[in-house]
Amino acid sequence: MKLKYTMAVGALALATASQAQSWIADTVSMGVNYVDNIYYSLEHGQSGPAVPETNWHIAVQAISFAVPYHGGAGIWTNEARKNGPSVKLYALGKNATEFMTIAAADTVGKTGAAHALHNDTSSYANGAFNAAATGSPFNYGWGNYYMAGAPGGYPDHSVVGDTLFLLNFEASSMGGPVTISKSYVFWPRALVNGNEWTLYYRELGSTDVDTISISTAGSDKLFKYYNLETKQVLDREPARTSWDFVFSNYMDLYGSQGLQGVTGVLQNYNVSVAQADGTAPGSVDYTTIPASNYDSALNTIGNDWKFLNGMSWSLTENRSYFIKVLNGDIWQVYFDYFATQSGTSFRRIGLQKRKVYTKPPPVGIEAVNAFVSNLVVVPNPSVNGVTNLLVDVKQDLKNAQLTIVDLNGRVVMKTVKDIKSGFRQIPLNVSQYPAGIYMINLSGAGFNTTQKMVVK
Numbered sequence: 039m040k041l042k043y044t045m046a047v048g049a050l051a052l053a054t055a056s057q058a059q060s061w062i063a064d065t066v067s068m069g070v071n072y073v074d075n076i077y078y079s080l081e082h083g084q085s086g087p088a089v090p091e092t093n094w095h096i097a098v099q100a101i102s103f104a105v106p107y108h109g110g111a112g113i114w115t116n117e118a119r120k121n122g123p124s125v126k127l128y129a130l131g132k133n134a135t136e137f138m139t140i141a142a143a144d145t146v147g148k149t150g151a152a153h154a155l156h157n158d159t160s161s162y163a164n165g166a167f168n169a170a171a172t173g174s175p176f177n178y179g180w181g182n183y184y185m186a187g188a189p190g191g192y193p194d195h196s197v198v199g200d201t202l203f204l205l206n207f208e209a210s211s212m213g214g215p216v217t218i219s220k221s222y223v224f225w226p227r228a229l230v231n232g233n234e235w236t237l238y239y240r241e242l243g244s245t246d247v248d249t250i251s252i253s254t255a256g257s258d259k260l261f262k263y264y265n266l267e268t269k270q271v272l273d274r275e276p277a278r279t280s281w282d283f284v285f286s287n288y289m290d291l292y293g294s295q296g297l298q299g300v301t302g303v304l305q306n307y308n309v310s311v312a313q314a315d316g317t318a319p320g321s322v323d324y325t326t327i328p329a330s331n332y333d334s335a336l337n338t339i340g341n342d343w344k345f346l347n348g349m350s351w352s353l354t355e356n357r358s359y360f361i362k363v364l365n366g367d368i369w370q371v372y373f374d375y376f377a378t379q380s381g382t383s384f385r386r387i388g389l390q391k392r393k394v395y396t397k398p399p400p401v402g403i404e405a406v407n408a409f410v411s412n413l414v415v416v417p418n419p420s421v422n423g424v425t426n427l428l429v430d431v432k433q434d435l436k437n438a439q440l441t442i443v444d445l446n447g448r449v450v451m452k453t454v455k456d457i458k459s460g461f462r463q464i465p466l467n468v469s470q471y472p473a474g475i476y477m478i479n480l481s482g483a484g485f486n487t488t489q490k491m492v493v494k
Contacts, residue, residue: 094263100254104412110163118299175417302341319358366397419492423469
């Protein structure tokens with residue numbers, strides 16, 4: 039996150055917002071039976087060609103731990119694909135010492151819809167492999183984070199796995215019996231340096247072990263993908279700065295039917311969305327939308343802008359979305375077409391969009407933080423009087439000043455540290471702090487960045 043300081047001139051306040059532009063109609067096609075992913079930029083339209091959703095089975099996160107809410111150690115499964123078997127994941131309740139001995143008998147009573155682990159489509163940090171998390175801030179479902187003393191000879195600040203999973207290729211039609219075409223025992227082994235992934239897997243009944251090694255260092259994507267059949271690492275996405283949301287298939291709540299495979303919209307992690315209901319889109323003024331209504335949950339747009347009406351789809355009336363994109367502009371979007379399933383024609387989705395706010399360019403003196411690319415507090419709120427300051431440092435920092443102040447401006451902690459370059463963690467003991475909101479500031483020559491911390 040780049041921190042900018044702007045010396046504004048008085049006239050700038052008179053030109054903070056542009057007049058809303060005219061509506062622009064656009065249409066995207068997800069292919070026959072909605073089998074393609076479409077990445078979409080509000081400024082430029084579709085970002086690159088349609089991407090087949092059937093060419094991957096698991097995906098590992100490429101977003102830095104330091105990204106608020108969405109950063110972490112997420113491992114997703116392709117659990118809702120429309121064409122061919124879906125990937126279903128189950129916890130085996132076994133540890134890594136049994137990786138080579140797990141047999142079919144060990145899976146009895148542990149599969150089926152009631153036991154399936156799902157991607158959490160509110161945060162990119164929480165894939166199906168993370169669904170078994172214990173609630174500890176250092177547990178990621180498949181493994182634990184170690185500041186020091188990581189097992190297996192892994193370096194400090196590694197996430198190391200000791201949990202086994204069953205991964206099935208499953209297919210069913212119209213409520214019929216489930217057919218399992220492949221079963222794998224999976225052991226996510228480690229995430230080192232926040233960007234070096236190692237996972238082991240073997241086909242159930244076989245002793246041949248395959249190793250997945252994926253580096254996300256320097257990646258400009260959200261995920262790196264893997265195909266278990268071809269044993270290939272896939273680069274499926276356009277650059278994450280080139281799109282605002284993706285049309286996709288995923289598991290989510292659908293009305294009274296509970297968790298279902300749906301076709302909908304997932305937003306980029308650098309986008310926030312506010313939903314506006316009850317008023318015709320052309321009559322909604324974006325200035326009436328409180329800032330607190332903008333949500334970074336990736337399924338804020340989701341799938342409920344449409345609903346099944348008998349045997350055809352209808353659109354939810356008087357619903358639109360205000361979308362704040364990476365550069366600070368705000369767009370308004372509503373959907374005006376969703377094709378009814380029939381035959382083999384390409385499935386199309388229609389939308390209307392207009393820009394309602396253009397963020398003005400910086401005026402005057404602008405200082406860009408060249409040394410600290412991100413700062414985040416984890417967990418936040420603190421847990422049991424402990425939290426951590428995670429900082430992504432571009433080069434060694436000398437005499438960095440770390441200050442914590444309460445909302446009354448009282449300094450409750452102040453210290454000076456030298457911080458080596460890389461992804462660093464600074465533990466904070468806040469057990470003696472009264473409950474409340476605090477501001478943590480890290481500053482020095484050429485950098486100055488602040489984050490909010492909540493103590494409960």
